[in-house]
Amino acid sequence: xxxxxxxxxxxxLKGEESRQVLYLMGPxxxxxxSLVEKLQRGLEEAEAAYAIEGCPMFxxxxxxxxxxxRKEFEKMLGVHVExxxxxxxxxxxxxxxxxRYEEVPVTSRFFSKxxxxxxxxxxxxxxxxxxxxxxxxSEDISKLDxxxxxxxxxxxxxxxxxxxxxxxxxFIEVFKNETEYLHxxxxxxxxxxxxxxxRHGMVYVDTVIVAHSNEAEWQKFKADHTNEAILxxxxxxxxxxxxxxxxxxxxxxxxxxxxxxxxxxAPHTLEIASMFAILSRLEATAKCxxxxxxxxxxxxxxxxxxxxxKIDVQELRExxxxxxxxxxSTRFIMKALDNALSDNIEGNCxxxxxxxxxxxxxxxxxxxxxxxxxxxxxFLQDVLHKEYLEMLExxxxxxxxxxYQEQAEALFQNYLDHAEAFVNKTRVKDRNTKExxxxxxxxxxxxxxxxxxxGSAAEGFRQEVIAYLWAASRRGERVSYRSYExxxxxxEKKLMTSVRDISRIITKARTRDEEQTAKYNAMVKNLxxxxxxxxxxxxxxxxxxxxxxxx
Numbered sequence: 001x002x003x004x005x006x007x008x009x010x011x012x013l014k015g016e017e018s019r020q021v022l023y024l025m026g027p028x029x030x031x032x033x034s035l036v037e038k039l040q041r042g043l044e045e046a047e048a049a050y051a052i053e054g055c056p057m058f059x060x061x062x063x064x065x066x067x068x069x070r071k072e073f074e075k076m077l078g079v080h081v082e083x084x085x086x087x088x089x090x091x092x093x094x095x096x097x098x099x100r101y102e103e104v105p106v107t108s109r110f111f112s113k114x115x116x117x118x119x120x121x122x123x124x125x126x127x128x129x130x131x132x133x134x135x136x137x138s139e140d141i142s143k144l145d146x147x148x149x150x151x152x153x154x155x156x157x158x159x160x161x162x163x164x165x166x167x168x169x170x171f172i173e174v175f176k177n178e179t180e181y182l183h184x185x186x187x188x189x190x191x192x193x194x195x196x197x198x199r200h201g202m203v204y205v206d207t208v209i210v211a212h213s214n215e216a217e218w219q220k221f222k223a224d225h226t227n228e229a230i231l232x233x234x235x236x237x238x239x240x241x242x243x244x245x246x247x248x249x250x251x252x253x254x255x256x257x258x259x260x261x262x263x264x265x266a267p268h269t270l271e272i273a274s275m276f277a278i279l280s281r282l283e284a285t286a287k288c289x290x291x292x293x294x295x296x297x298x299x300x301x302x303x304x305x306x307x308x309x310k311i312d313v314q315e316l317r318e319x320x321x322x323x324x325x326x327x328x329s330t331r332f333i334m335k336a337l338d339n340a341l342s343d344n345i346e347g348n349c350x351x352x353x354x355x356x357x358x359x360x361x362x363x364x365x366x367x368x369x370x371x372x373x374x375x376x377x378x379f380l381q382d383v384l385h386k387e388y389l390e391m392l393e394x395x396x397x398x399x400x401x402x403x404y405q406e407q408a409e410a411l412f413q414n415y416l417d418h419a420e421a422f423v424n425k426t427r428v429k430d431r432n433t434k435e436x437x438x439x440x441x442x443x444x445x446x447x448x449x450x451x452x453x454x455g456s457a458a459e460g461f462r463q464e465v466i467a468y469l470w471a472a473s474r475r476g477e478r479v480s481y482r483s484y485e486x487x488x489x490x491x492e493k494k495l496m497t498s499v500r501d502i503s504r505i506i507t508k509a510r511t512r513d514e515e516q517t518a519k520y521n522a523m524v525k526n527l528x529x530x531x532x533x534x535x536x537x538x539x540x541x542x543x544x545x546x547x548x549x550x551x
Contacts, residue, residue, distance in 0.1 A: 003237045004035070011208070017235060019189050023174070024212040026239030029329030032212040035239065036170050039210065040113050043167055048108040049118070056137075056157040057086045057165045057203075058109065058118050064093065064101035084204040086162075087152035087196060111167050118167030120160030120207070124176035135159045135184050139198045150199050157203070161194050164207040174211035175221045182230055185209060189233045212239075215325060240324025241281045245298040248274035251330055252337070263341045266351035266536040268391050272384055273333050273355055279379045281327030283320040287311055291383055301485030328376075336362055351536040352388050353543055356380055392544050397496045399526035400519065404495070411491050412481035415447050416469065419462040450493035451486055461486075 004022070011018040024032040052059040063085045065073050070081045085093065089104075097103050111118035122134060137159040139149075147153050160169050161184060174182070188194050188209060193202040211234075218236075221227055242248050252270045275294060282290050282297075288311050295302045296313050317323070340350045340358040363376045398404045418439045421428045427436040445458065453461045465487055469479050482488050527537045 001035075007235055007237070008208075019192070020233055020235045021185060021189055021209045021211055021230075023218075023234045023236050024210070024239045025215055025218045025236055026212075027241060027325055027327070027329065028214055029331045030239045030241050030324075032239045033172075036210055036212065040119050040168060040170070043111040043119060044113065046111060048110045049166065050106050050108050051166075052085075052089050053105040053107040054092070055086065055089050057088075057162050057205075058167070059086055059089050060166060060206075061104075061106045063089070063204075064104055066101070083192070083206055086157060086203055087155055087200050088157065091152040116158070116163045118164065120162070120164030120167075120169040122160045122169065122171045122174075122177075124173045125181065127178055130178055130181045132181065132184065133159060133197065135161050135181075136194050136203075137162050137197050152200065155197060155200060157196075159194075161188055161205050161207060162203070164209075165205045166207070168208045168210060171209065171211035173213050173217070175213045175217040179221075179224070179227055179230070186229055186233065238325065241277070241327055241329070243278055243281060243294075243297050243324050245271070245274055245278060245294060248278055248330075252333065255330070255334060256337075261337070261341075262348070264349040264533045264536065266349060266533070266540070267395070267531045268388065269337075269350055269352050269355050271391075272352040272388055273336065273359070275384055275387065276356075276359055276376075276379055277328045277330070277333050279383065280376060281324050283323050285316060285319060287316065287319075290379075291387060332362070333359075349533055349535045351539055353539060356384060356388070389544075389547055392540060393496055393548055394492055395527070395530065396523070396541070396544055396548075397492070399523045399530065401495060408481045408491050408495060411447070411494060412487070415444065415487070415491070416466075418444055420466050422459075423463050423466050447487075447490045447494055450490040450497070453490075 007017050007020075007022055010016070011020075024035060026032055049058075050061050052061055052064070060083065062073070062079070062081045063083055065081060074080055084090075093099060093101060093104060109117055113119040113121070125131070125134060137155065137157040139154045140156045143154045163169075171177075184194050187202070188205055188207065191202075192204060192206055194205050195201075196203045222231060242251065249270045252274065256265070275291075278294050278297075279290050282293055284290065285293065288296070288302075292302050292311070293316060296311060296316065302311070336355060336358045337350060339362065340354045341348075343358065344350060344354055360377065360380050363373055363380065366373070368376070401407060417428050418441075420426075422439040422441070422444065428439055429436055444462065445454070448454065448458050448461060465484055468484050472483055473479050477483070481491050524537060524541075527540075528534070532540070
């Protein structure tokens with residue numbers, strides 16, 4: 001988006017970009033068309049623009065000013081007048097108004113894609129029937145009996161470049177057209193003129209040409225050296241797939257919101273589907289595994305097990321310039337969600353389990369290279385399986401443990417007290433007895449070992465935690481157990497290991513006494529309050545029983 005803004009900013013300053021084609025290149029479903037639609041909508045929502053009444057090209061009224069008077073008008077108005085009248089308006093000025101430009105009627109019109117006012121669209125054209133009239137208009141044959149061939153009144157200036165004058169002209173899947181068909185781009189960009197149909201000379205156009213296609217077509221077009229004239233007039237902007245998890249989830253939420261998809265979506269369903277999509281788009285690195293990379297790109301604080309040094313996200317991005325140009329599209333994921341719903345005979349609900357199964361099925365049946373299929377199945381059956389079990393374990397533990405938040409905060413405050421005393425080589429004052437005690441290293445280690453921080457790494461980790469939280473406190477931020485992601489993860493895992501009753505009450509199949517039944521019902525209620533429905537809560541609890549607490 002920053003590149004597109006830079007293009008328009010430079011073009012507005014009459015830089016070279018004002019005479020270049022804006023070309024969006026990216027994989028299918030990466031949002032190229034959506035970006036162009038946003039630009040077009042921006043034009044449509046802009047104020048109405050003045051135009052010569054009756055002009056087929058939405059003509060700029062200032063073009064009526066004779067050339068010898070333009071400098072004088074420019075001083076008066078503070079506006080540079082560039083360009084010429086279209087043949088139709090030039091004829092009308094001469095014949096209807098006898099050159100009296102001040103008498104030519106002017107109207108105001110809004111930009112409109114539907115009404116073809118200031119926004120033109122060129123769809124891919126059949127190679128065997130490429131008619132340039134789609135671009136530059138044509139001559140009205142019915143009028144040739146009335147007027148001579150060179151008379152402007154026979155012109156029908158309704159081509160996409162004519163229509164897009166003073167606005168925008170979109171070329172959809174631009175390189176699906178024959179190269180000869182695109183030659184109008186050369187003069188439309190550099191000289192800002194296009195040939196008029198028949199024998200009518202050149203027509204001035206001031207339009208932003210926005211083209212888009214996928215990378216394979218771009219590479220094919222680029223490889224042909226005879227296309228150098230057009231290539232030299234193109235500003236390429238890569239439009240890769242989204243690589244941020246939270247944004248990917250929003251994409252599916254938006255698609256579902258505006259569709260007729262009326263199923264209940266269980267918590268973490270879109271998150272797991274989004275994780276798969278993004279994992280398929282990431283490039284492997286020696287610095288961390290792909291799941292860690294995904295979380296870092298999502299803005300999460302991640303410290304790999306056994307390490308205290310943070311990974312530089314900017315370095316990861318610089319090492320993978322082509323990241324996001326390949327992978328699973330949003331359309332693929334939406335098909336999987338639809339399939340999961342149609343396959344679910346138990347209820348009108350989709351959950352991470354049946355969506356993952358749907359994705360596995362689609363990958364197995366899809367037309368993919370063997371190594372790609374193998375990698376995608378590994379993501380689904382191994383990486384995401386483990387990730388979902390971790391999510392599920394945390395969620396069930398939170399639902400099961402009474403006052404989970406309070407217990408987590410108590411552990412956090414206790415850790416903070418002892419870690420700060422350890423780092424500063426002081427004593428800890430007991431909150432109840434006020435007695436001063438040595439820092440409890442055993443307690444600190446019991447938290448840290450949950451994320452494999454052991455040995456000499458522990459001291460550095462404690463220093464980093466205290467420094468991070470102290471800085472956050474000075475900035476006026478509220479400090480809680482959620483403030484520092486690695487410590488949050490350690491505390492949550494510590495709480496999970498301390499819960500032994502879950503495995504005995506998790507499924508209805510186990511015999512439970514009255515107390516355990518009450519705990520089970522309370523846990524289910526908490527899960528229902530968290531966004532589960534009666535159908536999916538039963539499914540995920542059975543899944544947890546079979547995969548988390550088998551013994």
